Amino acid sequence: MQHAQPFADRTPHSLLTPLQKKMYERDGFLILDRFFDVATCKLLMQRANEIADRFDVENHRTIFSTTTARHTKDTYFLESGNDVRCFLEEQGIAQNGQLLSEKKYCINKIGHALHRKDPLFKLFSQQHKIGLLAQELGLGNAAITQSMYIFKQPHIGGEVLFHQDSTYLYTHGQPIVGFWFALQDATLENGCLWALPGEHKKPLRSRMIRSGNNIQFEHYVKEPFDQTNMIPLEVSAGSVVILHGLLPHMSKQNVSSQSRHAYTLHVMAEGSEFADNNWLQMKKGQSFLRLSD
Numbered sequence: 597m598q599h600a601q602p603f604a605d606r607t608p609h610s611l612l613t614p615l616q617k618k619m620y621e622r623d624g625f626l627i628l629d630r631f632f633d634v635a636t637c638k639l640l641m642q643r644a645n646e647i648a649d650r651f652d653v654e655n656h657r658t659i660f661s662t663t664t665a666r667h668t669k670d671t672y673f674l675e676s677g678n679d680v681r682c683f684l685e686e687q688g689i690a691q692n693g694q695l696l697s698e699k700k701y702c703i704n705k706i707g708h709a710l711h712r713k714d715p716l717f718k719l720f721s722q723q724h725k726i727g728l729l730a731q732e733l734g735l736g737n738a739a740i741t742q743s744m745y746i747f748k749q750p751h752i753g754g755e756v757l758f759h760q761d762s763t764y765l766y767t768h769g770q771p772i773v774g775f776w777f778a779l780q781d782a783t784l785e786n787g788c789l790w791a792l793p794g795e796h797k798k799p800l801r802s803r804m805i806r807s808g809n810n811i812q813f814e815h816y817v818k819e820p821f822d823q824t825n826m827i828p829l830e831v832s833a834g835s836v837v838i839l840h841g842l843l844p845h846m847s848k849q850n851v852s853s854q855s856r857h858a859y860t861l862h863v864m865a866e867g868s869e870f871a872d873n874n875w876l877q878m879k880k881g882q883s884f885l886r887l888s889d
């Protein structure tokens with residue numbers, strides 16, 4: 597019996613209306629409600645759980661935290677650009693290193709080459725519809741610089757502070773663009789994204805710079821983000837949030853009993869150049885996978 601190829605929909609029509617393109621230009625983000633179906637969400641969640649089950653937590657206890665940035669001192673993190681690696685949630689692990697609950701509920705995220713190394717995530721990431729979306733956003737045949745699976749665990753899923761993605765993935769030419777795929781409903785309760793609409797028109801405030809295995813931050817603007825106009829981006833499972841690389845966004849701690857799984861891709865426009873002092877570095881001779889390869 598022949599199985600249908602997942603994500604084989606070759607949508608011929610355009611995905612974005614002129615109004616949506618204008619909204620993206622104006623706000624720096626755009627939500628496409630239910631961009632894919634719930635069955636797809638379940639398939640990706642199941643695969644992420646399998647990866648989490650296989651995770652060798654005894655040998656890799658790297659905690660990912662944007663508040664302490666302690667992961668940046670760890671080669672397990674620094675070399676994850678070409679691999680599928682799991683990072684722990686700060687509140688999922690005790691001072692003595694013991695996990696505070698079952699392993700799969702202590703993982704913060706999986707990164708950063710699911711799109712390259714995992715066959716299912718590769719198929720999803722390179723499906724026609726996402727390539728078309730990038731084309732319509734003016735990114736051409738964009739390069740996938742990284743992928744992440746974010747768990748935002750119930751009760752302990754940590755806060756992600758306001759940031760611009762270009763701080764971490766700096767490009768010469770057009771700024772990086774994030775595709776944030778909601779695999780579960782993202783709500784106020786379980787830690788949805790928040791953004792500062794229109795603030796992507798302001799300059800990049802800082803950069804994370806790698807030299808060898810050292811990470812340092814360069815700061816260009818000292819004042820904290822003005823959060824007066826922050827708005828929540830609550831979305832249903834299957835929706836995609838498109839995020840301009842200079843748009844300040846954050847998410848609060850998940851204090852609910854519901855997880856908030858999401859899969860993200862950060863793509864670079866065709867013709868732009870990835871800074872060679874970003875934290876994420878390809879192996880010599882290796883190039884980024886493109887949305888349509």
Ligand code: FE2
Nearest residue numbers: 759760761845
């Ligand atoms: Fe981000």
